[in-house]
Amino acid sequence: MTDYKAFRIELADKIAHVQINRPEKINAMNADFWTEIIDVFRWVDETDEVRVVVLSGAGKHFSSGIDLMLLAQAGSQLGKDTGRNAEALRRTILKLQASFNAVDNCRKPVLAAIQGYCLGGAIDLISACDMRYSTVDAQFSIKEIDMGMAADVGTLQRLPRIIGDGMMRELAYTGRTVDGGEALRIGLVNRTYADQSELLDGVFGIAREIAAKSPIAIRGTKEMIRYMRDHRVDDGLNYIATWNAAMLQSADLRVAMAAHMSKQKPEFAD
Structure with missing residues (x-):
């Protein structure tokens, strides 16, 4: 560093x-x-x-x-x-x-x-x-x-x-x-x-x-919040639909759901 x-x-x-x-x-x-x-x-x-x-x-x-x-x-x-x-x-x-x-x-x-x-x-x-x-x-x-x-x-x-x-x-x-x-x-x-x-x-x-949260989910959340400063609601909804079409395929979703069901703390990759 x-x-x-x-x-x-x-x-x-x-x-x-x-x-x-x-x-x-x-x-x-x-x-x-x-x-x-x-x-x-x-x-x-x-x-x-x-x-x-x-x-x-x-x-x-x-x-x-x-x-x-x-x-x-x-x-x-x-x-x-x-x-x-x-x-x-x-x-x-x-x-x-x-x-x-x-x-x-x-x-x-x-x-x-x-x-x-x-x-x-x-x-x-x-x-x-x-x-x-x-x-x-x-x-x-x-x-x-x-x-x-x-x-x-x-x-x-x-x-x-x-x-x-x-x-x-x-x-x-x-x-x-x-x-x-x-x-x-x-x-x-x-x-x-x-x-x-x-x-x-x-x-x-x-x-x-x-x-401790999914870095993929945090990244998407911040991107959507920033995007909405300069766009209409329908633009934002269209963007999140396109974004999540890819991001919902991340392993983080399965890790989070499995941890929730087993009442354990999830561990996400960087």
Whole structure:
């Protein structure tokens, strides 16, 4: 497994623990972060032993968002020509978007475990995850508005499907901070925990449940959920019919049914 500068990766019990590992910088997203996360999730996608991902941040905070030094560096490279500046900035933004698209497009479920700060770009990141869990005292904020810009790497596109359009607009326009309790009420997180230790215990417990299921069934379920974001119901029904015409021939179906009838725990191949 590759050694990363911005991440620490562990694989155990079919669960990949992907941890942002810059605690001394509040896990700010520097240049290494944006390039390495694509490689990390390519590895997750291609490694059959990995069935589910837990994404967390080392130290007291999940992440303070994009490293301001990175923004300053991008600004310093601008010249006098507006058109060329715009083209360069657009390429940069699309590259950053690709980093979180890698999380969203991952075939395996991704569970975010959030404590402390989850600000700006970190909201973009967790919006690309399948589920989110936090400590009660976690602090969420779409901070870009306070920096004089619109969030541009996924929050405004993905978050309305998670917390609803009206609430997303309120948070995006005001930049106000939401704690774990309110995050639970508005549906930003599925569950809250008293502290970081309980958070990780709880999230890894859910991850183990998912990892014990048929990886073929999990793959199909995630694919159908993602497909329905951009398609009509009849399109989705047609797609699942075609998909399951192949997938129902998997040995996993027979293994699951036999285990259910014998009241034993099924064991699925990677």
